[in-house]
Amino acid sequence: DTGVSQDPRHKITKRGQNVTFRCDPISEHNRLYWYRQTLGQGPEFLTYFQNEAQLEKSRLLSDRFSAERPKGSFSTLEIQRTEQGDSAMYLCASSSPKTDTTTSGANVLTFGAGSRLTVL
Amino acid sequence: DQQVKQNSPSLSVQEGRISILNCDYTNSMFDYFLWYKKYPAEGPTFLISISSIKDKNEDGRFTVFLNKSAKHLSLHIVPSQPGDSAVYFCAALFNNNDMRFGAGTRLTVKP
Numbered sequence: 082d083t084g085v086s087q088d089p090r091h092k093i094t095k096r097g098q099n100v101t102f103r104c105d106p107i108s109e110h111n112r113l114y115w116y117r118q119t120l121g122q123g124p125e126f127l128t129y130f131q132n133e134a135q136l137e138k139s140r141l142l143s144d145r146f147s148a149e150r151p152k153g154s155f156s157t158l159e160i161q162r163t164e165q166g167d168s169a170m171y172l173c174a175s176s177s178p179k180t181d182t183t184t185s186g187a188n189v190l191t192f193g194a195g196s197r198l199t200v201l
Numbered sequence: 202d203q204q205v206k207q208n209s210p211s212l213s214v215q216e217g218r219i220s221i222l223n224c225d226y227t228n229s230m231f232d233y234f235l236w237y238k239k240y241p242a243e244g245p246t247f248l249i250s251i252s253s254i255k256d257k258n259e260d261g262r263f264t265v266f267l268n269k270s271a272k273h274l275s276l277h278i279v280p281s282q283p284g285d286s287a288v289y290f291c292a293a294l295f296n297n298n299d300m301r302f303g304a305g306t307r308l309t310v311k312p
Contacts, residue, residue, distance in 0.1 A: 085244070114300075123205070123290050123302030124245065137299075172244055180297075185250045185258060187233035188297045192244030 085193035087173050093199045094163055102158045102196040106175030113156050114190060115148055116172040124172055124192075130156060163200045170195040204228045205293050207303035215311055220278040222306050224291030227272065231293040231301075234267060236276045239288045239305070248289075249276070281310045 086105040094100050106113050111132050116124035127146065129137045132153040141147070145163075150156040160167055174190035206225045214220045222236075232253050237245035251258040251265045251274070258265050264277045278285055291303040 112298075121210075121304060123207075123292075123304050125302070126300065129298070174244075184247075185233060185252045185255070186297075187235055187250040187252070187294055188300075189235065189247045189250065190300060191247070192237075194242065194244045 085173055085175055085191055087171075087193040087196045089196055090194065091197045091199070093201065095201050096165060097162055099159065099161045100163055100198060101160075102171050102173075102198075104156045104158070104173030104175075104193060106155070106173070107177075107191060108154075110175035110177045110191070111153070112176045112178065112188075113150055114174040114176070115156070115158050116174065116192075117142070118170040118172055118195070127158070160198070163198075165200045168198055168200045170197050204231075205291055205301045205303040207291050207306050209306050210304070211307045211309070213309045213311060214281050216283055217280045220276075220281045220285065220308055220310065222276040222278075222289050222291070222308065224274050224276075224303055225272060226274075226293050228293070228295065228301075229269075229272065231295055232297055233294040234265070234274050235292045235294065235300075236263075236265060237290040237292060237302075238285075239290065245290055278308075281308075283310045283312050286310050 088103045113130045115127040118124045130150040145161045148158045172195045174192045180186045235250040236248040239245045249263045267274045288305045290305045
């Protein structure tokens with residue numbers, strides 16, 4: 082397993098277009114997270130799946146944002162009618178429910194390299 | 202809501218010296234704290250974590266200190282190496298699942 086994969090790495094689109102990002106998590110990880118990172122800020126939580134169930138979506142930025150994980154494996158994040166303010170890095174992360182002493186028991190997220198969105 | 206704050210956007214240290222990165226938080230319900238390191242064009246990479254019931258955790262050159270009464274944690278890197286130059290994010294976990302990040306501190310280690 083090569084880690085968390087995200088595609089595309091960079092997307093340039095015109096305002097008003099729809100975009101979709103894909104995330105392939107580490108295969109044995111059942112939890113999958115989407116974050117957004119803007120310049121000079123830390124990652125900001127958007128949504129979270131445990132297997133195929135979306136357990137938290139209240140922090141999606143608007144109803145133009147939606148995410149799916151239909152078979153509990155890969156996930157997609159769609160942004161409809163993009164706006165210039167949507168320009169950011171979209172990060173996907175996954176984690177396993179198993180924790181151990183090397184992480185002090187913390188649920189450590191493994192991040193992908195991100196998908197950078199530029200809206201013109 | 203900025204529940205995790207890193208007030209120093211940048212830090213520069215000489216190779217071989219100690220780097221100290223600081224982080225403050227406001228929510229006393231966080232149960233774990235973590236540090237992530239990020240290189241350009243890569244995602245954040247886990248570095249070290251600490252449970253809220255501990256006050257210190259050490260892993261090689263990296264030590265994290267937690268002061269719960271002050272709601273403050275710090276990451277010490279000794280000795281600092283040029284390869285440590287990166288952006289460091291402090292993060293806190295609520296219910297061991299909801300992870301909140303600070304804005305990051307850019308560390309530059311000069312040879």
